[in-house]
Amino acid sequence: MADAGPRSPIIRLKGIVTRFGSNVIHDGLDLDIRRGEILAVVGGSGTGKSVLLRTIIGLRQPDGGTIEILGQDTARLDDRGRAALRRRWGVLFQGGALFSSLTVAQNIRVPFKEHTKLPAKLAGDLIRIKIQIVGLPAEAGAKFPSELSGGMVKRAGLARALALDPEILFLDEPTAGLDPIAASAFDQLIRDLQRSLGLTVVMITHDLDTLAAIADRIAVLVDRRVKVGTMDELLADPHPWIHDYFAGPRGRAAARAHDVEAR
Amino acid sequence: MDEDASRARAWCRAARAEGIWVAELGGRWILANVVELEHDVAALAPDAGAAVRIDLGGVEALDTAGAWLIYRLARRLANVPHKVEISGATDAQTALLERMAPKEGRRPLMRPYNPLRDMLERVGEVTINVLSRARDLVSFFGLTAIVFVRAALRPRRLRFVSLLSHLERVGLNALPIVGLLSFLIGVVLAYQGADQLRQFGAEIYTVNLLGVSVLREIGILMTAILVAGRSGSAFTAEIGMMKVNEEVAAMQTIGVDPMEVLVLPRVLATVIALPLLCFYANMMALLGGAIMSYFALGIGVEQFLVRLKDAITVSTLWVGMVKAPFFAFLIGMVGCYEGLKVEGSAESVGRLTTKAVVEAIFLVIVADAGFSILFSYLGI
Numbered sequence: 232m233a234d235a236g237p238r239s240p241i242i243r244l245k246g247i248v249t250r251f252g253s254n255v256i257h258d259g260l261d262l263d264i265r266r267g268e269i270l271a272v273v274g275g276s277g278t279g280k281s282v283l284l285r286t287i288i289g290l291r292q293p294d295g296g297t298i299e300i301l302g303q304d305t306a307r308l309d310d311r312g313r314a315a316l317r318r319r320w321g322v323l324f325q326g327g328a329l330f331s332s333l334t335v336a337q338n339i340r341v342p343f344k345e346h347t348k349l350p351a352k353l354a355g356d357l358i359r360i361k362i363q364i365v366g367l368p369a370e371a372g373a374k375f376p377s378e379l380s381g382g383m384v385k386r387a388g389l390a391r392a393l394a395l396d397p398e399i400l401f402l403d404e405p406t407a408g409l410d411p412i413a414a415s416a417f418d419q420l421i422r423d424l425q426r427s428l429g430l431t432v433v434m435i436t437h438d439l440d441t442l443a444a445i446a447d448r449i450a451v452l453v454d455r456r457v458k459v460g461t462m463d464e465l466l467a468d469p470h471p472w473i474h475d476y477f478a479g480p481r482g483r484a485a486a487r488a489h490d491v492e493a494r
Numbered sequence: 495m496d497e498d499a500s501r502a503r504a505w506c507r508a509a510r511a512e513g514i515w516v517a518e519l520g521g522r523w524i525l526a527n528v529v530e531l532e533h534d535v536a537a538l539a540p541d542a543g544a545a546v547r548i549d550l551g552g553v554e555a556l557d558t559a560g561a562w563l564i565y566r567l568a569r570r571l572a573n574v575p576h577k578v579e580i581s582g583a584t585d586a587q588t589a590l591l592e593r594m595a596p597k598e599g600r601r602p603l604m605r606p607y608n609p610l611r612d613m614l615e616r617v618g619e620v621t622i623n624v625l626s627r628a629r630d631l632v633s634f635f636g637l638t639a640i641v642f643v644r645a646a647l648r649p650r651r652l653r654f655v656s657l658l659s660h661l662e663r664v665g666l667n668a669l670p671i672v673g674l675l676s677f678l679i680g681v682v683l684a685y686q687g688a689d690q691l692r693q694f695g696a697e698i699y700t701v702n703l704l705g706v707s708v709l710r711e712i713g714i715l716m717t718a719i720l721v722a723g724r725s726g727s728a729f730t731a732e733i734g735m736m737k738v739n740e741e742v743a744a745m746q747t748i749g750v751d752p753m754e755v756l757v758l759p760r761v762l763a764t765v766i767a768l769p770l771l772c773f774y775a776n777m778m779a780l781l782g783g784a785i786m787s788y789f790a791l792g793i794g795v796e797q798f799l800v801r802l803k804d805a806i807t808v809s810t811l812w813v814g815m816v817k818a819p820f821f822a823f824l825i826g827m828v829g830c831y832e833g834l835k836v837e838g839s840a841e842s843v844g845r846l847t848t849k850a851v852v853e854a855i856f857l858v859i860v861a862d863a864g865f866s867i868l869f870s871y872l873g874i
Contacts, residue, residue, distance in 0.1 A: 336603035348529060357558065370601045427593060429586060
C-alpha cells in the first residue's frame with residue numbers, strides 16, 4: 232500500500248477546479264487533511280462546501296486537479312480499487328439518508344452484506360455494538376427511520392457510516408437541525424469516537440459551537456480557495472469574510488464559551 | 495488492501511508463563527480478518543481453573559469488530575470461571591474495549607413477526623381506514639359544496655386567474671391526448687362492430703352501435719378516466735407538495751382559506767373543462783368511426799350522417815354529456831382531498847397520488863352505474 236507513514240496527509244487535494252457552466256466555484260483549491268484530525272469546512276452559502284465534499288468522496292468528478300486519498304490518486308483507480316477505497320471511509324449525509332424502507336438495524340446491515348462475509352450472528356453482534364457506541368437505545372434497532380427523532384436519525388446514520396470501521400469519516404452538517412443539547416451531545420460523541428477509533432473526521436458545519444469545541448483545524452472556503460487554520464489563527468485573520476465569521480458576535484460567544492469550558 | 499497479506503498479520507495463540515495461561519494476540523485485529531479470527535478465538539481453551547491473561551502487546555490495529563472478539567473472549571473465559579486480566583493494551587485500545595460492554599439488555603434487532611396475526615391486523619387496519627376515509631370524503635364533499643355555494647353568492651371571491659390557469663391545464667392541454675385516444679377508440683369500435691355485424695348482414699348498424707355507445711358511455715368514460723389520470727393526480731401532487739412545504743399551513747395562519755384558493759379553482763376548472771372535453775371526444779370518436787366505416791364498409795360520409803341521424807337523438811348526446819360535470823366534480827374533489835391528506839414527507843405524496851387516481855376512477859365508474867340505473871328508471 233502506498234500510505235507513506237502517519238506523517239503524510241491522509242487526504243491531499245491539489246489544484247481542484249469546480250465549474251458549473253461559467254460559474255467557477257473552486258479555482259485551484261489545495262487542501263491537506265492530516266491523519267487523526269477533525270477538520271471542519273466552513274464557508275458562505277454557494278461557496279461549494281457540499282460540492283467539495285461530494286468531490287472528495289467521488290460522487291462528482293472535479294473539473295481539474297487531483298485528489299489523493301490514503302496515498303492513492305482517485306482518478307487513476309479502476310472500479311475495484313475505487314470500491315476498496317470506498318470501504319475505508321464512511322459518510323453521514325445531512326438528513327441522515329437512512330433507507331426509509333429498512334429498520335435501523337437493517338440499514339446498518341447493508342454495508343456488512345455488501346462488503347463482508349460475516350456470519351449472521353457476528354454481524355448481529357457488531358450491529359448491536361454500533362447501535363450502542365453511537366448512543367442509541369438498544370430497542371432502536373428494530374425501529375424504522377420514520378419512528379425516530381431528528382437526533383436519533385443522525386445517530387443511526389452515523390452508526391451506518393461507521394459500520395465497516397472506516398478510517399475516515401465525512402460528516403455533512405452533523406448538528407444542523409438539532410437542538411443545542413442534542414448538538415453538543417453529538418459533538419461529544421464524534422470527539423469520543425474519533426479518539427477511541429482513531430478516525431480522521433472531515434465535517435461541513437455552520438455550527439460555531441462545534442467548531443470551537445471539537446475542530447482541530449478549520450478550512451474556510453473564501454475566494455474559491457481554502458484557508459486553513461486553528462480557531463485562534465482564523466480569529467486574527469484579516470480577510471473580511473473570515474473576520475466577520477469568527478469575530479462576529481456569534482463567533483466570539485462560541486470561542487469564549489469554549490475557553491471557559493477549557494479552563 | 496490485499497486481504498491475504500493482512501490476514502497473515504493477525505493471529506492469536508496460547509502460551510504459559512509463570513503458572514498463568516496467556517492468550518497472545520497480535521497483528522491487525524480488524525473487520526477484514528474477523529471471520530477467520532473468530533474461529534481461532536473459539537479454539538482457545540485454557541487449562542481448567544487457571545488464571546488467564548489476554549495479552550494485546552502484539553496488536554497493531556484494532557477496530558470495533560476486533561475489539562468485540564476480544565471482549566467476547568474475555569467474557570467467555572470469565573464465565574467458566576477464570577480470573578481474567580488484559581495486558582499490553584494501549585489507552586485507546588482499552589477505551590475501545592470498554593465501549594464493548596453492553597449497557598442495556600439484549601434487544602431483538604427485528605420486530606417479532608407472526609405472518610397470520612400480522613395479516614389479520616393489516617386487514618382490520620385497512621377496513622377501518624377505508625371506512626373512515628369514506629366518512630372523511632363525504633364530509634369533504636360537503637365542505638366543497640359549501641365553498642361552491644359561497645362562491646356562487648359572492649363571485650368576486652373566485653380567483654379568476656387561478657381558474658383560467660387550471661382551465662388551460664385541465665382542458666386545453668388535454669386536447670391532443672383526449673382527441674387522439676377517442677379517435678382511435680372510434681376506429682377500433684367501428685372495425686370490430688363491422689366485423690361482427692357483417693355475419694348477420696347488418697353491417698350498416700355499425701353506425702348505430704358507434705353512435706349510441708360512444709355518445710352514451712364510451713366518450714364520457716374515456717375522457718373522465720384520462721382526466722383523472724392526468725389532472726386528478728396533478729392536483730394531489732401539487733397540493734401535496736404545498737402541504738409538505740407547509741405552504742398550506744402558512745395560508746391558514748395568514749387567514750386565506752385553502753378550500754377557496756386551492757380546491758375551488760381546481761374543482762371548478764374540472765367541472766367546466768370535462769363537459770367540453772367530453773363533447774370534443776365524442777366528435778373525434780365519431781370521426782374515427784366514420785373514417786373506418788368508409789374504408790371497411792364503404793359507407794360514405796353522407797350515408798354515415800343520415801344513418802347516424804336515424805340512430806340517435808339529441809337526448810342520446812345529453813345522456814352522456816349530463817354525466818360530465820358530476821364526474822368532473824368527483825375527480826377534482828378526490829384529487830384535492832388526497833392532496834390535503836399529505837402529511838410529513840414527500841414519500842406520502844407519491845402514495846396518495848396513486849390513491850387519488852384509483853379512487854377517482856373507481857368513483858367515476860360507480861357513479862356511471864348509478865346513472866345507468868337512474869336513466870333506466872326514467873326510461874331514457
